[in-house]
Amino acid sequence: MEVTRTKVPGSKEEFRAKQLSAQQMLRGDLDGQDLDEYVEKRLLLSKLNEAQSWARKNAIWPLGFGLACCAIEMITVIGSPRNDLSRFGAEVIRFSPRQADLLILSGRVSIKMAPIIRRIYDQMLEPKWVISMGACASSAGMFNNYALVAGADKFLPVDVYVPGCPPRPEALMYGILKLQDKITKDPELGWRERYHAGGTEEFGGSEPEREDHARQDAESPSQDAGPDAPRR
Amino acid sequence: MPDATGLELLAQRVREAVADDAIVGTRFEHGHATLDVHPPRVHAVLSYLRDSDDEPYGFLASLHGCDYLPAEPRLGIHYQLLSMERRDRLGVRARVTVEEPQLPTVTDIFPTADFQEREVYDFFGVIFDGHPDLRRLFMPEDYVGHPQRRDFPMGGEPVLFTFNEHKLPRWYE
Numbered sequence: 001m002e003v004t005r006t007k008v009p010g011s012k013e014e015f016r017a018k019q020l021s022a023q024q025m026l027r028g029d030l031d032g033q034d035l036d037e038y039v040e041k042r043l044l045l046s047k048l049n050e051a052q053s054w055a056r057k058n059a060i061w062p063l064g065f066g067l068a069c070c071a072i073e074m075i076t077v078i079g080s081p082r083n084d085l086s087r088f089g090a091e092v093i094r095f096s097p098r099q100a101d102l103l104i105l106s107g108r109v110s111i112k113m114a115p116i117i118r119r120i121y122d123q124m125l126e127p128k129w130v131i132s133m134g135a136c137a138s139s140a141g142m143f144n145n146y147a148l149v150a151g152a153d154k155f156l157p158v159d160v161y162v163p164g165c166p167p168r169p170e171a172l173m174y175g176i177l178k179l180q181d182k183i184t185k186d187p188e189l190g191w192r193e194r195y196h197a198g199g200t201e202e203f204g205g206s207e208p209e210r211e212d213h214a215r216q217d218a219e220s221p222s223q224d225a226g227p228d229a230p231r232r
Numbered sequence: 233m234p235d236a237t238g239l240e241l242l243a244q245r246v247r248e249a250v251a252d253d254a255i256v257g258t259r260f261e262h263g264h265a266t267l268d269v270h271p272p273r274v275h276a277v278l279s280y281l282r283d284s285d286d287e288p289y290g291f292l293a294s295l296h297g298c299d300y301l302p303a304e305p306r307l308g309i310h311y312q313l314l315s316m317e318r319r320d321r322l323g324v325r326a327r328v329t330v331e332e333p334q335l336p337t338v339t340d341i342f343p344t345a346d347f348q349e350r351e352v353y354d355f356f357g358v359i360f361d362g363h364p365d366l367r368r369l370f371m372p373e374d375y376v377g378h379p380q381r382r383d384f385p386m387g388g389e390p391v392l393f394t395f396n397e398h399k400l401p402r403w404y405e
Contacts (some may be wrong), residue, residue: 140388144389145386147379
């Protein structure tokens, strides 16, 4: 292999001075204020978890998953240069739940779809977040009837609710920015425990223990909406 | 669209070709002609309208159900036929009761009726005799009841609006 040598920028004397100070540090000669100065010049200090959440917040990969008309607005947020979600590192749509971080519930959640959505959520790997987009996903909206789950938060934990019918792309962008704030500050509100959201990931070959519980959660709204439900 | 007179003539031709009791009545409303058909004769009438040279209604544009709750028999099944040759439409309607919601299937002459009959079965509970695969189409497989019947509860959750606010006094506390 041929080794190519390039000239170090700066003058020869500067380079020599740096070399000497590095040697001094290695020998233990550099200490006190000199050492601090040396380290500050060369390092960006942060706590590990802060650096981690900074990296997470700037690489949210949404799942390519649309439920109804809100999906059109979601596509506009992600796909159009006018909104350009890639400014915030969230434009990489992943069509496999294994690779995605963010599930955007864009549209109404029917009771037939609820177990499927929960399964997709379980297939996503931690860390994962959910945005409930629009009135329908948050509260069944105008379709308050036998067919829909009134609020997706009945069967999976939702981080951010975006109101609107459908929300404008700017509103969804604002929701994603709010989610970024949440990731940076990382307020564990205890909802993962409340919704049994941890440990439900599906791995090949092994059935997770909480599977039954999750399925029950997902199906309970269908029982509410059955014929025995009281007339409003 | 056959006009009112044309509809009567058509009904007469169907009576002669199929059976005397096949046509229960005719309706001509809002420029739309509808034949009321005796439910067991639906298949015979529709295959006559499809295959006869006099009535070239070869296309089933839609098949849907309806619940006329106070009226008896309650359930109505509408077949919308389209004639490409005549640029003409014709409705065929059969009325069945909730107690005996039985109809012959038309999937053998109109394959498009397959899913549409499943939908009517799903939402109204109409049994289509002879359908190859009569399962629910839209609702979950284990769902109980037929939700588009008008005596079926609406479902959903009560929402507080200004008009029903007084039912829950001091809800904001």
